Amino acid sequence: MSDTNEMSGTSEQRRQFLKTSVGAAxxxxxxxxxxxxxxxxKTEAVSGKVRWGMLINTxxxxxxxxxxxxxxxxxxxxxxxxxxxxQWIRKVELKDLRTGRSLxxxxxxxxxxxxxxxxxxxxxxxxxxxxxxxxxxxxxxxxCRYCMMAxxxxxxxxxxxxxxxxxxxxxxxxxxVESCTMCVQRVDVGKIPACAEACPNKSILFGNLNDPNxxxxxxxxxxxxxxxxxxxxxxxxxxxxxx
Amino acid sequence: MNLLCxxxxxxxxxxxxxxxxxxxxxxxTVRVTIFLVALLCLSNIASAAESxxxxxxxxxxxxxxxxKGGHCVAPPEWMRINHMxxxxxxxxxxxxxxxxxxxxxxxxxxxxxxxxxxxxxxxGRPDSFCEGCHRYEAVKIDCFECHSSKRSVALVQEVPK
Numbered sequence: 122m123s124d125t126n127e128m129s130g131t132s133e134q135r136r137q138f139l140k141t142s143v144g145a146a147x148x149x150x151x152x153x154x155x156x157x158x159x160x161x162x163k164t165e166a167v168s169g170k171v172r173w174g175m176l177i178n179t180x181x182x183x184x185x186x187x188x189x190x191x192x193x194x195x196x197x198x199x200x201x202x203x204x205x206x207x208q209w210i211r212k213v214e215l216k217d218l219r220t221g222r223s224l225x226x227x228x229x230x231x232x233x234x235x236x237x238x239x240x241x242x243x244x245x246x247x248x249x250x251x252x253x254x255x256x257x258x259x260x261x262x263x264x265c266r267y268c269m270m271a272x273x274x275x276x277x278x279x280x281x282x283x284x285x286x287x288x289x290x291x292x293x294x295x296x297x298v299e300s301c302t303m304c305v306q307r308v309d310v311g312k313i314p315a316c317a318e319a320c321p322n323k324s325i326l327f328g329n330l331n332d333p334n335x336x337x338x339x340x341x342x343x344x345x346x347x348x349x350x351x352x353x354x355x356x357x358x359x360x361x362x363x364x
Numbered sequence: 365m366n367l368l369c370x371x372x373x374x375x376x377x378x379x380x381x382x383x384x385x386x387x388x389x390x391x392x393t394v395r396v397t398i399f400l401v402a403l404l405c406l407s408n409i410a411s412a413a414e415s416x417x418x419x420x421x422x423x424x425x426x427x428x429x430x431x432k433g434g435h436c437v438a439p440p441e442w443m444r445i446n447h448m449x450x451x452x453x454x455x456x457x458x459x460x461x462x463x464x465x466x467x468x469x470x471x472x473x474x475x476x477x478x479x480x481x482x483x484x485x486x487x488g489r490p491d492s493f494c495e496g497c498h499r500y501e502a503v504k505i506d507c508f509e510c511h512s513s514k515r516s517v518a519l520v521q522e523v524p525k
Contacts, residue, residue, distance in 0.1 A: 162462075162463070162464030162465040163462065163463065163464065163465060164463060164465045165463065166457075166461035166462065166463055167461060167462040248460065250460065250461075250462060251461070252462070256459070258459050258460065259510060260455065260459070283509070284510075286512070286514075287510060287511065287512050288512065289472050289475075289511075289512040289514075289516045290472075292510040292511040292512070293510055294509045294510030295509065297510075305462065306464075309462045309464045310464065
């Protein structure tokens with residue numbers, strides 16, 4: 122009798138063990154599947170339900186260029202400052218001559234809702250993605266540089282020299298125009314842009330402007346922010362604080 | 365007068381025609397035989413070439429370094445004809461619609477499997493996976509002026525000499 126009791130006890134234990142291990146396996150696999158989806162990006166096209174934007178607080182920008190460095194590293198830029206070097210983010214320093222107040226800010230493609238670069242492009246290479254990111258389709262770009270002249274922010278660069286050892290996710294080449302892509306290769310797999318990630322003060326807030334509950338929308342609702350050259354009516358996706 | 369002449373001519377020519385027919389028949393038979401023999405020889409050469417490992421019996425086709433290889437996303441015969449079409453389609457979907465998953469025809473995928481195991485690249489040598497055929501066909505590849513021709517993580521570390 123005691124034997125059977127022991128037996129049934131063992132089988133009960135075994136059953137319990139099996140149940141727990143199956144559960145544990147499920148718990149272990151589920152995030153893995155999620156990670157797979159995240160790492161490999163979406164299978165559907167981007168939609169207008171999302172509009173990516175950034176809110177940049179310039180309070181701590183004075184002695185820091187970590188965003189520029191991170192951008193150069195992520196996108197394989199040389200980091201040179203000559204007129205023919207590509208610069209996707211520039212550190213701009215401003216000084217009010219009357220009051221003497223000075224400030225610095227990172228200036229890059231503002232990802233306008235009404236982008237002038239797209240208006241002037243003769244080939245359709247300059248385009249705005251459904252989620253608001255303004256890009257150059259370098260397969261169509263003929264290097265005419267109209268967009269560079271049209272951009273009020275001087276955000277675009279032309280590649281003058283042949284390039285080597287580009288990053289697999291960021292193809293770049295001679296003869297076409299390029300600019301900040303809001304790190305589209307990262308955004309599409311659920312990450313945030315390199316500059317936002319690298320900012321030591323969390324001064325670059327990246328998020329969905331179309332979602333009223335996103336952190337960026339909440340902050341923009343409660344705190345003052347400005348568009349650079351708001352008078353042009355371009356409805357920029359990047360907003361600044363403290364300028 | 366004309367009529368008479370025509371008739372006599374007709375009589376003579378009919379026998380000539382018969383002789384010619386025979387001659388023609390012989391020539392045609394000989395030619396067909398030669399053609400068939402030639403065809404047989406050709407097919408033998410082709411099958412020999414195939415068994416020795418080069419591609420589909422074409423002359424002078426390059427032997428390619430297919431890198432890691434393995435299961436291609438589609439049969440190689442189909443890919444030879446259509447790779448550029450599927451690459452263009454996926455390219456447009458990725459650039460304009462941000463679709464980065466589910467598409468098996470990405471350039472990065474090609475390079476990942478087919479970059480050479482000796483130099484991690486699909487271009488640069490006469491037997492490189494992309495360059496080999498493109499040199500043979502005299503078609504310029506623009507892809508790698510901008511895109512990386514190398515595997516993201518090198519499979520083989522260079523052996524120090």
